[in-house]
Amino acid sequence: MYLLLLPCLRISCIPFGVSMRKIYLWFCRVEEIVCGLGFGFLIFFIFLSAILRLFKLSMSWYIDLAMLCLAWTAFLGADVAWRHGQIIGVDIVTRKLPAKIRWIVELIVLLIIAATLVVMAIFGTRLAWTERVSRYQSMPIPLALVTLSLVVASVSMFFSTIQKIRKLILQMAGKGESK
Amino acid sequence: MTLLLLCFVIFMLMGMPIAFVIGIAGFAYFLSQPQLPFEIAVQMTVQQSQSFAFLAVPFFIFAGNLMNVSGITSRLLSLARLLTRRMYGGTAQISVVMSTLMGGVSGSATADAMMETRILGPEMQRIGYKKGYIVAVNCTTALITATIPPSLGFIIFGFVGEVSIGRLFAGGIIPGILMMFFLMATTSITSRYHKYDPPRPEAPKLSLTELFKNLKESIWALLFPVLLIVGIRFGVFTPSESGAFAVIYAIVIGKFVYKELSWEKFKNALVTSFKDNGAIMLIIALSGSFQWALTWVQLPVALSKLIFGITSNPQLLVIIMLVFLFITGMFVDSNVNFLLLTPIFLPMVKSLGVDPVHFGVLMATVVTLGVMTPPIGAALYSVCGIIDCKVEDYTKAALPFFAAIMLELCLLVFFPGLVTWIPNMIFGKF
Numbered sequence: 098m099y100l101l102l103l104p105c106l107r108i109s110c111i112p113f114g115v116s117m118r119k120i121y122l123w124f125c126r127v128e129e130i131v132c133g134l135g136f137g138f139l140i141f142f143i144f145l146s147a148i149l150r151l152f153k154l155s156m157s158w159y160i161d162l163a164m165l166c167l168a169w170t171a172f173l174g175a176d177v178a179w180r181h182g183q184i185i186g187v188d189i190v191t192r193k194l195p196a197k198i199r200w201i202v203e204l205i206v207l208l209i210i211a212a213t214l215v216v217m218a219i220f221g222t223r224l225a226w227t228e229r230v231s232r233y234q235s236m237p238i239p240l241a242l243v244t245l246s247l248v249v250a251s252v253s254m255f256f257s258t259i260q261k262i263r264k265l266i267l268q269m270a271g272k273g274e275s276k
Numbered sequence: 277m278t279l280l281l282l283c284f285v286i287f288m289l290m291g292m293p294i295a296f297v298i299g300i301a302g303f304a305y306f307l308s309q310p311q312l313p314f315e316i317a318v319q320m321t322v323q324q325s326q327s328f329a330f331l332a333v334p335f336f337i338f339a340g341n342l343m344n345v346s347g348i349t350s351r352l353l354s355l356a357r358l359l360t361r362r363m364y365g366g367t368a369q370i371s372v373v374m375s376t377l378m379g380g381v382s383g384s385a386t387a388d389a390m391m392e393t394r395i396l397g398p399e400m401q402r403i404g405y406k407k408g409y410i411v412a413v414n415c416t417t418a419l420i421t422a423t424i425p426p427s428l429g430f431i432i433f434g435f436v437g438e439v440s441i442g443r444l445f446a447g448g449i450i451p452g453i454l455m456m457f458f459l460m461a462t463t464s465i466t467s468r469y470h471k472y473d474p475p476r477p478e479a480p481k482l483s484l485t486e487l488f489k490n491l492k493e494s495i496w497a498l499l500f501p502v503l504l505i506v507g508i509r510f511g512v513f514t515p516s517e518s519g520a521f522a523v524i525y526a527i528v529i530g531k532f533v534y535k536e537l538s539w540e541k542f543k544n545a546l547v548t549s550f551k552d553n554g555a556i557m558l559i560i561a562l563s564g565s566f567q568w569a570l571t572w573v574q575l576p577v578a579l580s581k582l583i584f585g586i587t588s589n590p591q592l593l594v595i596i597m598l599v600f601l602f603i604t605g606m607f608v609d610s611n612v613n614f615l616l617l618t619p620i621f622l623p624m625v626k627s628l629g630v631d632p633v634h635f636g637v638l639m640a641t642v643v644t645l646g647v648m649t650p651p652i653g654a655a656l657y658s659v660c661g662i663i664d665c666k667v668e669d670y671t672k673a674a675l676p677f678f679a680a681i682m683l684e685l686c687l688l689v690f691f692p693g694l695v696t697w698i699p700n701m702i703f704g705k706f
Binding site: 221 | 288289290296299300303317321322326331333345476513519520521524546547550551552553554555558651
C-alpha cells in the first residue's frame with residue numbers, strides 16, 4: 098500500500114523541491130504579512146469611521162474596504178491556522194483505531210479536503226469571473242475581489258493540505274519500513 | 277436531509293476538522309441537487325464573511341490577546357490575589373475572581389481558561405491541588421469571562437438571530453456576577469471537602485488603603501467594560517466598532533500607561549489573533565451552505581414541530597432547549613451550535629413571548645459551556661494539555677461546578693428579570 102503511494106508522494110513533492118520549497122516558504126511569509134497588514138487596516142478603517150461619524154462625517158468606503166480586508170484576512174488567516182495545525186478534528190473515534198487504519202482514515206480525510214478545495218477554487222473563479230463587472234457603490238473596485246479571497250485561500254490551503262498528505266505518507270512509509 | 281446529516285456524522289467521526297465537516301456536508305447536498313447551482317454554495321461561503329456584525333470577532337480576539345501582553349492581565353491578577361488571600365481554597369478562588377475581572381476585557385472562554393491555567397496551574401500544583409481539580413476550576417470559571425461583556429458568543433448569537441448585541445452585552449452582566457458567586461461557593465465547599473489550600477492565619481487582612489492602591493493600578497482594565505456599554509448606549513460606536521475601540525484601548529494602555537507593550541509582543545499577539553480569527557471565520561464561512569441546505573430541507577420546521585409537540589409552556593420549552601444544547605455542546609463545536617441552532621430555536625421561543633435577550637444569554641452560556649464538557653471540548657482539551665491532566669480526572673472534579681452552573685441557569689430561566697433588567701434600564705424596554 099505504502100509502496101504504491103510513494104510515486105504519488107514524489108509527484109506531490111515536486112512543488113516542494115529545494116527551489117520550490119523556497120518559493121513556498123516565501124509565499125507563506127507573504128501570506129502572513131498580508132494577513133497582519135489586513136488586520137491592521139481593518140482596525141484602522143473601523144476605528145476611523147467611528148471617530149469620523151462622531152464629527153458627522155460619513156465615509157462609507159471605509160466600511161467597504163474594511164469588509165474586503167475582513168474577507169482576505171479571514172480566509173488567508175484560515176490557511177495560516179490550517180498550516181500550523183490549529184484547525185484540527187475530533188479524534189475521539191479514530192484514536193482508538195490501529196495505527197495503520199488511523200493513517201488511512203487521515204489520508205482519506207485529507208484527500209477529501211484537497212478535492213473540496215480544488216472544487217472551491219474552480220467554482221470560486223467562475224463566480225469571480227461573472228462578478229468582474231460589478232463595482233462597489235462607494236469605490237471603483239470590482240466586487241469580485243471578495244470572491245477572489247476565497248479562491249486564493251483555497252489554492253493556498255490546497256498546497257498546505259498536500260504538505261500534510263506528504264508528511265502523513267512519509268510517516269506511513271517510515272513506519273512500514275521500520276516494521 | 278439524510279445525505280446532509282449522514283455526511284456530517286461520518287466526516288466528524290473520521291476526525292475531519294469541524295469547519296470542513298459542515299462545509300463539505302453542505303457542498304455534498306448542493307451537488308446532489310441538480311436544480312441548485314453549485315455557485316450558490318460558494319457564494320454563500322463568501323457572503324458569510326461579509327457581515328458587519330462579525331467584524332467584532334477578530335477585534336475582540338485581538339483585544340484579548342493584546343490585554344494579555346500589555347500588562348492589563350497581570351494587574352487584574354494581583355487584584356484577584358488581594359481579594360481572595362484569606363479565603364478557603366484561596367488560589368482556586370483567584371481563578372474565579374480573575375475570570376470575572378477578565379470578563380470585562382476578554383470575550384473568549386478558551387483563551388481565558390488557557391491563560392489562567394498557565395499562570396495559576398504550577399502554583400496550585402505546588403500547594404497540593406490535584407490536576408483534575410486545577411483544570412476543573414480554571415476551565416469552568418472561564419465561563420464567567422464569556423458571560424460578562426464583551427462576549428464572542430453574544431456577538432455570534434446576535435448576528436445570527438438579529439438581536440441587539442448591545443442589549444446582549446448588558447444582559448450578561450448580572451448572570452456573570454451571579455455565576456461568580458455560585459462558583460466561589462462551589463470552590464469554597466469543594467476545597468474544604470478536599471482540604472485544599474486552607475486560609476493562612478499570617479495573611480494580613482485586606483485594608484482599604486491596600487485595595488485603593490491596587491485599584492489605582494488596575495482601574496484601566498476595570499473601566500473598560502463600563503466604557504464599552506456606555507459607548508454603545510450613547511451611539512459613540514456600534515458593537516462592531518467597539519471591538520476596534522478595544523484594540524486601540526489595549527494598545528494605548530499597554531504602550532503609554534503600563535509601558536509593557538513592545539513591538540515583539542504586539543507582533544506575536546497579532547499573529548496569534550489572525551490565526552484564531554481564521555480558524556473561527558472558516559467555520560462561520562463554511563457553515564453558509566450547510567445552513568442554507570438545512571433550511572431547504574425544512575429541518576427547522578420539523579424540529580420545532582417535534583419540540584412544540586412536547587410542550588408549549590415557555591419555561592419548560594426553554595429548559596428542553598437548554599438540555600438539548602447542553603447535549604449537542606458535548607459533541608459539536610460551540611460556533612457551529614450558534615450558527616445552526618439559533619435560527620431554529622430563537623423564532624420558537626419568540627413566538628411564546630420569551631425575551632430574545634433573555635434566551636440569548638441562556639443559550640450563549642450553555643453553548644459556551646460546551647467547550648468545557650467532555651467528551652469533546654476545545655477548552656477542555658487545551659487546558660488538560662497544558663498540565664497533562666486526564667480527561668476523566670477533570671470530569672470527576674468538574675461535576676460540582678457543572679451542577680452550580682446548571683443551578684444558576686435554572687434561576688435565570690425562572691427569573692428573566694435578572695437578565696433583562698440592565699438592558700431594559702440602559703436601552704429602554706422592547
